[in-house]
Amino acid sequence: MRVEPEPILEPRVDGLLSDVLAEPERLSAMVEALGSPLNVVVPERMAANAEHYRDVYRRHRLSGRTYFAHKANRSSAFIRCLVAGQCGVDVASLGELRHVLAAGFPGDRIMATGPKDAEFLWLAAQVGAVVNADSSEELEELAGIAARFGTAPVRVMIRLSGFDSAGVPILSRPSRFGVHARELDATLDLLDKYRDTLRLLGVSYHLDTTGVEEKALALEGCLLAMHRALTRGFAPTAIDIGGGFGVNYLADREQWERYTTELGSAVLGRRPAMTWQNHGYGLHAEAGTVRGTLGVYPAYREIVGARYLDELLSWKSSSLGRSLATLLLENLYDLYIEPGRGLTDQCGLTLARVVEVRTTHAGDTLVRVAANSRDISAESHAVLMDPVLLPERPGVATGVYLTGNLCLEDDFITRRRVTLPRTPVPGDLLAFVNTAGYFMDFAADHALMQPTARTAAVFRDAGGWSWCLDEQYWPGKGSRS
Ligand SMILES: Cc1ncc(COP(=O)(O)O)c(C=O)c1O
Missing domain, CATH: 3.20.20.10 (Alanine racemase)
Incomplete structure (x- = not known):
């Protein structure tokens, strides 16, 4: 079987969120201080x-x-x-x-x-x-x-x-x-x-x-x-x-079209699986044809x-x-x-620290983060989009599964294999963009007594951007100087 390059689903990101992502060291310090996962709102x-x-x-x-x-x-x-x-x-x-x-x-x-x-x-x-x-x-x-x-x-x-x-x-x-x-x-x-x-x-x-x-x-x-x-x-x-x-979550129409087309091929076994255990998001194979309805949000x-x-x-x-x-x-x-x-739209992102990277017996790379599928619930809302790996470093693109911190078989941040620009290492951050509508805290809970995310509010100021705890934000922040 010819192995196609993995399709990617780049998130659309603009405005202050792009500026925030451009400073990974600051974000890392914020996660160090406030814990992972960390919600950032704009x-x-x-x-x-x-x-x-x-x-x-x-x-x-x-x-x-x-x-x-x-x-x-x-x-x-x-x-x-x-x-x-x-x-x-x-x-x-x-x-x-x-x-x-x-x-x-x-x-x-x-x-x-x-x-x-x-x-x-x-x-x-x-x-x-x-x-x-x-x-x-x-x-x-x-x-x-x-x-x-x-x-x-x-x-x-x-x-x-x-x-x-x-x-x-x-x-x-x-x-x-x-x-x-x-x-x-x-x-x-x-x-x-x-x-x-x-x-x-x-x-x-x-x-x-x-x-x-x-x-x-x-x-x-x-x-x-x-x-x-x-x-x-x-x-x-x-x-x-x-x-x-x-909301439009993705940067590129072609990536979306290619992804959904190839998902159908994967369900039919015409290309390697793109999801954990070839999960079809509503599609299945029946006598050589794809059946069912793709049950995802039109990202x-x-x-x-x-x-x-x-x-x-x-x-x-x-x-x-x-x-x-x-x-x-x-x-x-x-x-x-x-x-x-x-x-x-574009009002927030969730940061999660990479804790462990391992290869399974079957050869899959599992990247475990200090967060779970309730903290970042885009998957349960059927929104498919890749996270941003921070910091940016040269490397070889690699397909990984993102797993969470719950002792549950199905605690995947997403059941898709996600293609990252390089293999992550413990300590890296994954930024899940555009989580502010429903994916950030709608389902968050204390399962297994894991911590839920703190929320930091970012705002523009003379030096670019600053942040404070969500509960300490007021609309004049940043404009006093
Ligand atoms: C009554 C009502 N109004 C507004 C909304 C917001 O919908 P959306 O977030 O899709 O804009 C909802 C969502 O469930 C709702 O139930």
């Missing part, structure tokens, strides 16, 4: 990303607000940076709500989403947050809480899911969240009953899909739902279209983030005859968005 970049979304609003002459989906990252620096700007924040737990209140977020810039228990609803109502309700049961419970504690009427949104398409059928996948669009009337009946305690601000959706068409259908469904609410005597003013605008994508929002807003509704942006504008509706991943 709060200023999040503010810049938010501006790109604002530009799209301006282009379409729309009003409204961006709510950062806090679940994407636990960093306090991010939240403090956002408090100082115009964004709101979407919190999906009591813990997140407390966190943003402690960082100084005013209640009226907070949106409560996701599954909610009574304590979460109570605090949200107390501070005047918008409650993005998931069900009629939740609205009933909230109305009860508001009446019992005499809070001001709570602004609520009805999260909708399951939208019907007129004409050509478009898949609207079922969701465990939200009220089916066909149950809208029953939900409005409920809100009618609780007019003293709940005030309908509008309707919403969040879809876990990259498909613009499916989202356009949902937004059309929301426009129709708003119309229905108006005819029922409510005065809703906003539509919240959730998050899911996406190389051109239309992401603010561009994706632009594309959605420019989408012409076939049933309503105009672009979605025009329809929002004509009705003077506010547009709310809740990007998580999209706002954290």
Whole structure:
């Protein structure tokens, strides 16, 4: 069998993150002091990303607000940076709500989403947050809480899911969240009953899909739902279209195309395995053909983030005859968005120290790092991208498996064999770029009593960049001199 050179998946890296990576000795000293793994976040970049979304609003002459989906990252620096700007924040737990209140977020810039228990609803109502309700049961419970504690009427949104398409059928996948669009009337009946305690601000959706068409259908469904609410005597003013605008993780389209093609060949046994035990990421061989669906995030994508929002807003509704942006504008509706991943693009990296390099009986090179697959959970979110090996030194490219510090067979940082520019040695660092959205601390825990990462915030200053502990960051850092 002819051995092809190993395909690589270089991460896209720019801005302050590139400057940070250019100083490996400093990073090494940080890891020495704060331990491995170490999260590094770039709060200023999040503010810049938010501006790109604002530009799209301006282009379409729309009003409204961006709510950062806090679940994407636990960093306090991010939240403090956002408090100082115009964004709101979407919190999906009591813990997140407390966190943003402690960082100084005013209640009226907070949106409560996701599954909610009574304590979460109570605090949200107390501070005047918008409650993005998931069900009629939740609205009933909230109305009860508001009446019992005499809070001001709570602004609520009805999260909708399951939208019907007129004409050509478009898949609207079922969701465990939200009220089916066909149950809208029953939900409005409920809100009618609780007019003293709940005030309908509008309707919403969040879809876990990259498909613009499916989202356009949902937004059309929301426009129709708003119309229905108006005819029922409510005065809703906003539509919240959730998050899911996406990120482009990779530097090079060809690398991505080549990787996915060769993965298929490896599954068929036409080239050496590219993954641990020839794991196929959803693909398998059946009678000489590749079957199944590649179950990974499209790591190389051109239309992401603010561009994706632009594309959605420019989408012409076939049933309503105009672009979605025009329809929002004509009705003077506010547009709310809740990007998580999209706002954290290029906002962080995770550093892990190489602890051991060994060769197995079968000839595989295993590189063990002082971190595990919960600290860097890109693999479980199915995002395939290579780490950066630091420091840069001359050497021969080599394919290695990256293993973690848990005593578990499946604790691989990634099941892919990763091609590094040289064989690492203990003490080197691996930098996993763009971990800030979900991969950095979403799943991190103390399994086996291993430490979880500390987080350092980096910011520009007169000398290039400096850092402080995440909890010590405030938006004026670096600009005092
Ligand atoms: C209700 C809601 N809003 C926003 C988001 C953020 O999505 P993303 O990070 O893909 O932008 C999520 C993610 O799960 C969500 O559940």
